[in-house]
Amino acid sequence: MSLVKIAGLHKHFGANHVLKGIDLDVAQGDVVALIGRSGSGKSTLLRAINGLETIDKGELVVDGTAVHDGKGDLRALRQKVGMVFQQFNLFPHLTAGENVMLAPTVVKGLSRAEAQDIAKEMLLKVGLADKFASFPDQLSGGQQQRVAIARALAMQPKVLLCDEITSALDPELVSEVLAVVRQLAAEGMTLVMVTHEMRFARDVGNKLIFMHHGRIHESGDPRQVFADPQTPELANFVGSVQAA
Amino acid sequence: MAYQFDFAPVFEHADLLLSGAAFTLALTAVGSVFGIGLGIAGAVCRAWRLAPFDRLFGAYVEVIRNTPFLVQLFFIFFGLPSLGVTMSEWHAAVLAMVINLGAYSTEIIRAGIQATPRGQLEAAQSLALTRAQIFRHVVLRPALARVWPALASQVIIVMLGSAVCSQIATEELTFAANFIQSRNFRAFETYFVTTAMYFVMALLIRQLLMQLGQHFVTRRAT
Amino acid sequence: MLVQFTAWDIVRNLLEGGKWTLALSLIAFVLGGAVGFAILFARIARHRLLQAFAKAYIEVFQGTPLLMQLFIVFFGLSLVGLEVSPWLAAALGLTLFTSAYLAEIWRGCVESVPKGQWEASASLALSWPQQMRHVILPQALRIAIAPTVGFSVQVVKGTAVASIIGFAELTKTGAMLANATFQPFVVFGLVAAGYFALCYPLSLYAKSLERKFHVAR
Numbered sequence: 001m002s003l004v005k006i007a008g009l010h011k012h013f014g015a016n017h018v019l020k021g022i023d024l025d026v027a028q029g030d031v032v033a034l035i036g037r038s039g040s041g042k043s044t045l046l047r048a049i050n051g052l053e054t055i056d057k058g059e060l061v062v063d064g065t066a067v068h069d070g071k072g073d074l075r076a077l078r079q080k081v082g083m084v085f086q087q088f089n090l091f092p093h094l095t096a097g098e099n100v101m102l103a104p105t106v107v108k109g110l111s112r113a114e115a116q117d118i119a120k121e122m123l124l125k126v127g128l129a130d131k132f133a134s135f136p137d138q139l140s141g142g143q144q145q146r147v148a149i150a151r152a153l154a155m156q157p158k159v160l161l162c163d164e165i166t167s168a169l170d171p172e173l174v175s176e177v178l179a180v181v182r183q184l185a186a187e188g189m190t191l192v193m194v195t196h197e198m199r200f201a202r203d204v205g206n207k208l209i210f211m212h213h214g215r216i217h218e219s220g221d222p223r224q225v226f227a228d229p230q231t232p233e234l235a236n237f238v239g240s241v242q243a244a
Numbered sequence: 245m246a247y248q249f250d251f252a253p254v255f256e257h258a259d260l261l262l263s264g265a266a267f268t269l270a271l272t273a274v275g276s277v278f279g280i281g282l283g284i285a286g287a288v289c290r291a292w293r294l295a296p297f298d299r300l301f302g303a304y305v306e307v308i309r310n311t312p313f314l315v316q317l318f319f320i321f322f323g324l325p326s327l328g329v330t331m332s333e334w335h336a337a338v339l340a341m342v343i344n345l346g347a348y349s350t351e352i353i354r355a356g357i358q359a360t361p362r363g364q365l366e367a368a369q370s371l372a373l374t375r376a377q378i379f380r381h382v383v384l385r386p387a388l389a390r391v392w393p394a395l396a397s398q399v400i401i402v403m404l405g406s407a408v409c410s411q412i413a414t415e416e417l418t419f420a421a422n423f424i425q426s427r428n429f430r431a432f433e434t435y436f437v438t439t440a441m442y443f444v445m446a447l448l449i450r451q452l453l454m455q456l457g458q459h460f461v462t463r464r465a466t
Numbered sequence: 467m468l469v470q471f472t473a474w475d476i477v478r479n480l481l482e483g484g485k486w487t488l489a490l491s492l493i494a495f496v497l498g499g500a501v502g503f504a505i506l507f508a509r510i511a512r513h514r515l516l517q518a519f520a521k522a523y524i525e526v527f528q529g530t531p532l533l534m535q536l537f538i539v540f541f542g543l544s545l546v547g548l549e550v551s552p553w554l555a556a557a558l559g560l561t562l563f564t565s566a567y568l569a570e571i572w573r574g575c576v577e578s579v580p581k582g583q584w585e586a587s588a589s590l591a592l593s594w595p596q597q598m599r600h601v602i603l604p605q606a607l608r609i610a611i612a613p614t615v616g617f618s619v620q621v622v623k624g625t626a627v628a629s630i631i632g633f634a635e636l637t638k639t640g641a642m643l644a645n646a647t648f649q650p651f652v653v654f655g656l657v658a659a660g661y662f663a664l665c666y667p668l669s670l671y672a673k674s675l676e677r678k679f680h681v682a683r
Contacts, residue, residue, distance in 0.1 A: 050370055078372035089367035093385050102381055103371035148367075155371060247545045310619065310665035311658045312626035315637055319658060322650035400529075407531035411630060418533065431541040439534040446529040 003028045003190055004049065004159055009058035011044055018044050020214040022058070026159070026207075031185045032192045033201035033222060036211035037237060042194045045211070046161050049192065050081040063158045079107065082152030086164040088144045090136040096123065096147045097132035100154045107155070115154075122150035126180050142173030146180055153184075160184065162193040198241055202226055210234045253428035254437045257420075264420030265441055271334075271416055272403040272449070275341030279402070280395065282342060283349020288379065290350060291357040301350055308347035314408045316340050321412045337409040337416075345402045352394045356387035389462045396453040400446050407442070417441060471647045476656065483639030484660050490635060491622045491664075493557050498564025498621070499614075505569035510576060512594065520569065527566030532627050535559050540631050556628035564621055571617060575610040576602060612679055616672035619665045626661070636660050 004026035011019035019041050026032055034042040047053040049060065051067065051074040060067040065076045090099050100119035104110045110118070123129050126146040136144055145165055152160060162181065166174040178200050185191055185204050195201055201208060201222050208222040210233075218225060218234045229235040254261075286305070289297035308316065320343075321336035331339070360383050368378040388395070410418035417438060425434035509520035527535065539562070540555035579602050587601040629638035640657035644650040 052366055052369065075372045075374065078370055081370075083367075083370035085363060085367060085370075087363050089361075089363035091364065091367070091382055093389070103373065106377050106381060107372045151367075151371070306666065306669070307658070307662065310623075310669055311661045312623040312637065314626045314629070315640070315654060315658050315661060318637075318641065318644075318650070319654040322644055323654045324651070326649070326651045404529075404531040407533040408627060408630065410533075418531070432538065432545050435534055435537040435541060439530045439538060442531055442534060443526065443529045 002026055003030075003063055004192070005059070005061045006045075006049075007059040009045070009048065009060065010056050011041075011048060011053060012056055018214050019048070022216060024209070024216065026190060026192060028158075028190055029188050030190055030192075030207055031205045032207045032209060033205040034192065034194045034209050034211060035196070035198070035201065035237070036217075040211040041214040042211045043163060046163055046192060046194050049159070049161055050083050051077055052083075075107075079155060080158045081161060082155055082157030082159070083161045083163065084145070084148050084152050084165045086168050088136075088141070088148045088168075090144055090148055090151070092136050095133050095135055096128065096139065096150075099136070099147060100151045103151070103155050118154050119150070122154045123147070125153070126150045127176070140173060141169045142176045145169065145173075145177050149177075149180055149184075159190045159192060162191060162195070164194050164196065166195070166197060196241065198226070198238070210237065249433060250430060251433050251437065253430045254424065254434050256428070257424045260420045260424060261417065261438065261441065264415065264417035265445060267414075268403065268406055268416040269445065269449075271337055271341065271406055271409070271414070272399065274338055275345055275402060275406075276399045278338075278342045279345025280349050280353075280399075282346030283353050284384075286346060286350030287353035287357055290354045292375070292379075305347045305350050308344055309351075313340065313344050313405045314411065316344060317408065317412060333409075333412045333414045336412060337406070337414040340409075341402055341406065344405070345398060348398045348401075349395060352391050352398060353387060356391035357383060359390055360387060385461060389457070392453075392457040392461055396450055396457065399453060400449055403449060404442060404446065471643070476643055476647065476649075476653060479639055479643055480636060480653075480656055480660060483634060483636040484664075486633070486635040487622065487625045487637075487660075488664070490553075490556055490560065490625045490628060490633070491618070494560035494564050494625070495618055495621050497557075497561040499568055501561060501565035502568035502572065505565055506572045506576070509569055509573050524566045524570050527563055528570065532559075532563055532624055533630060535563055536627060536631050552628065552631045552633035555631055556625070556633045560621065560624055560628065563624060564617075567617055567620070568614065571613045572606065572610050575606040575613070578609055579605045609679065612672050612675035615668060615675060619668050619672070622664050622668070623661065 002025040004024070006022055006024040009019050009022040009024075010017070022045055024045075034046060036042045044053050048055055049062070051072075055067060055070045057069055059069075060072075062077055063080050065080060066072055067074070067077060090096075091102070094102065097116070097119045100122055101112070101115040104115040104118055105112060120129065120132060123132055126149055128143060128146055128150070131139060131143060131147070136147070139147065149160075149165075165181075166177050169177065174197070178197065181191065181193070181200075182204050193201075193205075205222045208220060208225045209216055210218045210225070212233050218229065218231050225234070226238060229238060286301040288294070289301050292298075317336065317340040320340050321331070321333065324336075325331065364382055364386075365378065368382045373381070406416060407418040409416055410422055413419065421434050421438040425431040428434065505520050505523060508516040509524070511517060511520075536555060536559040539559040540550060540552070543550040543555060543558070583601055583605065584597065587597045592600065625633075625635050626637040629635055629641065632638070636657055640653050644653040647653060
């Protein structure tokens, strides 16, 4: 029984056919790494899963909430799917704690006290318990991203989407964020990540999906796929990424 | 024969000038609160394209911004009563200021709202907030912080513009000055002192608004 | 004796007033532009006293009501012994008002010319006047067109205040007609429409210039 089921997904940006029929099943506990060149459609696919990109044709079902040909209850979907962004997108006028507390109070209707407890717990989980009252501009990039992860987790999503969450970080801050993600994976969180961190994908992921020109070109166990790419495109991609 | 400047006859009526100034400030305060409130409503309708209000506010903004405040004031004070609406000169003055500031605020705040970075909206949407919740918790305060200096300037412009309310016998500062100079025949000195008072009030209001902004609105917003 | 005003009478008189609104606006805008240009140079000059004067000049005109400025000119001029008509006081007052605002708008435009332009022209050994004339002002001018046209709307609206010192332009004519005809709603409605007809095209033009400029950048 898959947690995320995608069938026949098509997406156009104007005349550009960006997703050309995607079929994908994500089971509970899967850690899926979405890789590919820029323009391959990987970010678009990820953003379609929580409705930030509308679907032109096809089916998306997440834990029973369905979106068919772009029509569905997006708010219900978004309460099951969390997202962490490349640019963090923390709310600058709220403290770290308030950032985490916002959705539980406003969307789920929890009391301030309950939301505060959850926020403290989440910030502790990402190693930032002492930054509850700090504003985003007082935090480093790695800290901001961890707060962003805590903010998404506070809603207890079934699936966590990560859109190149380390790409905007200085190299020395990447590992602290990846450590949090590694821990989440170990605890059984279902993750779908667009990432350039190939080593991380290979070590932590249990499913690798290589996208090319809007289609899933190759997929499988990361260790296998990296060691023995079946298609020249993937071989090229892996080669170019490793050379970088 | 050189003219002898004599400011004493003006300062004899200091109490009238001060109460006139107080009325100007009160008029400005009330006009600003409701004017900016109207502006927020208008900005939301325009930014979110809530038909038919976005078109209505659009027309309202264009009419107000392309006609003089004095004419708006006369229209409200003289024109509306001829349709059966009764109003005192204070009602008319406040109403005119609210309508005037409301139009300018609508555009100013709309610009602030539309400058919200897309990432903020996407993050809030991803957290399953409704449009109204997103506006209230994520968009509004940073938008106001962004345009606060422009809003403050507009409030000051409206305060200075309130001088013409004297024409409908609203007893604000200019009205007091008119009265005084008709008594002491020292028109130049009277208006000179009055002008200086407006200048000081403008400075003080800007300081006050900046402090208010820092405290309630900006408070660490981008 | 009750004089009956026809609709055409009203419009005819308003048009007459509107003529004077237009005349005053043009005079104030052109002369104000000339004076404003001088104030601009004082404001950006590398001479501390000139700069201070220009700064104070601008702050005073931007920080006080236009009505007060007109009163001071009107009563101040008569003190000096001059025979002052409302027309003269209005023209002078509005000119000074316009000069301060335009100077400040143009200063903003000059300052938005990238610093690199100053540095490059200085490296080519141009003097300050030469830098201004050949490099900075031409670029600042392009930037300045939209906001300057935008300010012309404020000038036209400002002429209404001149009615208070007795200048018979559109607003004063309207006030007199409203009294005479007991139809303030219609008369002031027409007055507003008159200003709208003058200002709205200017506003639209300024907006289109602004858009064109941003596309060109």
